[in-house]
Amino acid sequence: MTAVDVQGLRIAFGDRAVVDDVSFTVEPGECVAIVGESGAGKSLTARALLGLLPGGASATTERLLVAGTDAARLGESGWRALRGRRIALVAQDALAALDPLRRIGREVAEPMEIHGLRADGGRVLELLESVSMPDAERRVRSRPHELSGGLRQRALIASALAADPEVIVADEATTALDATVQARILDLLRGIADSGRAVVFISHDFAAVRRVADRVIVMQAGRIVEQGSVDEVMRSPRSDHARELVTASTPVPRSSALASGAPLLRAADVSKSFDRPAVVGASFVLRAGSTLGVVGESGSGKTTLARMIVGVQHPDSGALEWISPQRVQLVHQNPLGAFDPRWTIGRSLREALQAAGVSRASRAARALELLAEVGLDRALARRRPHELSGGQRQRAAIARALAADPQVLVLDEPVSALDPTVRQRVLDLLSRLQRERALTMVFVSHDLAVIAAVSDDVLVMQDGVIVEQGAVADVFADPRHPFTRELLAAGR
């Protein structure tokens, strides 16, 4: 029996269709990924499978079969009987999806109680063990905030599995996780499919899809533009959009890696502590005209290191020694927060120019030139930050950093929040700017693929320590440290 059978799904807000003519099936034991960028309609499609569309949205289908039940014209009480029991959701943000006041054991038991199933402690423990929750007996009594992001996601998956549904819908369930943790959760989802359930996996990331899915559906602007087996689509995508997405999620290592360059900055045994050590004994060299990639998971100290290079924070011990004075600028992780929300982009740029000593008369013209340099329309100068898209904002943030005509640009996770194709364009922009302006760059990211694509040299950080460093090609070809190997394996 087919687990999910959707034909001619259309979702509209009023007259405006945001998902149209979407048809697909998922068999038991199969993982089907729905891939697309923000606004492609993939999450809405997933929600329609669960009868959980947001207010104002209406769905019509020719056929909607969920685990053999005709759900096309189901009322709310019908959906309630279905949800959790036949089809369950694993959401992206486990911290928001789990009740903060409730212990994990209660959370996992709840779906069973709702559907009138036996929900004793033994069954709960069994479920937590089935999702490889370490130390499950103790975790039963933990509250969500006491668990790490990866463990929370496991707890959420355990509660989705609790009432033994035939279909699991995972909506960006691994997006917010660190690479190595993400890899483990993906393997868990793959195992759930192998055990005979149907898994619908929503993602924007082809790298994750390749690891978990059998088939892939590519959506763009509410429609399916391509579907097929993962191998097939990744090897020879037929639609332009699929090709773009595949290319963007498999960045190729930098071909023209800089072999040598004069040292610009020497860091010797640099340490910094806040409540606990953030950076411990970091020593490295930044070479002129090169890009130094800093890679690590959350809490590894990479942002602190970047901020010390910019000079916003000072090392407790050790020294950062610039060989000659340099103008250093920072591009923040979150461009929405880095602009004054009340100011237009133009005004923020003019402020930066003023701070850089540009005369009042030429500021307005220079601001427009900067926008043009990062490929933004000059009309955006009159917009406020929240009126821009994520990609536009990041370009604007780069433009502002360029106002001071820096020689060194430090970028803290500059592309993490962006869709793959937008990310690729911002990376292209950065590499063009580096060429044209002979910039030296420090590029911080948790994403090894991105680091590989932009860096000449790389620092791999774990718990505040640089565990490995060297030319990016060498480190990738022959990783010495176990953590680097794990990171590389997670990205494959």
Add this chain to the structure above:
Amino acid sequence: MKAAGLWIAGLYLALVALAAFAPDLLATHDPLQTDVRAALQPPSGEHLFGTDQSGRDVLARVVHGAARSAGIGLLATALALVAGLAVGALSGIAPRWADAVLMRVTDILLAFPEFLVALIVVAVLGPGGANVAIAVTIAAVPVYIRLARTQTRTLRVAEHVEAARILGVGRMRAFIRHVVPGVLGSLSVLATIGIGSAILAAAGLSFLGLGPAEPQPEWGLMLAGGRNVLGQAWWISVFPGLAITLTVISATVLGRALRARMEGRAA
């Protein structure tokens, strides 16, 4: 429905503003002119709102009272906004001990009901319109100080302020350009809601005889003036009372709408 309420509130406040700035357009009688032969007349064609014990036209007194009654509340809110911004922002950047002292003083003021604080202040300063404004300001200001301090602390370390500093914008300049306007934005939202209660507090003090003195027309004072003859001549108290009620409600309705808009924009 909501839009209709907004329109009515807006129109009413426009009327109050007109009364405050050009009272002679709305009332033909002299608000101070007594006429014992025409005392305690009910509303009629000649006197739309009737007359009081001294034969003064109630409509004229309500209209001429607008400037003083609404003005005291507005002035007090404006003063609270400015003082709250100054003290709160200072507390937000002051050394720890100075911040602690300012906050404890604020806590003490906050511990008493606002109206009681205003009453004590005006008892010390003596009656009068200006003193009522000062009293209402002092009663209302702790909330503004609190908010200004918290906002200053938050914005000082906000990413966009740090971003400006990294670009080379001076500490003082970044504070004035990015922190102060942000704090002012939050305080204005609070003030739009606060105007109504400030007007009410000012009218309350006047009602107790602590505000402007007779024969000045002021709504709270008029309300008090008619209370002994409420049985025979309800109009003396009811019309100024209605004016207060409608002003407070209208100011609150508009304030809420304004706040919703500002918060919508900030989000």
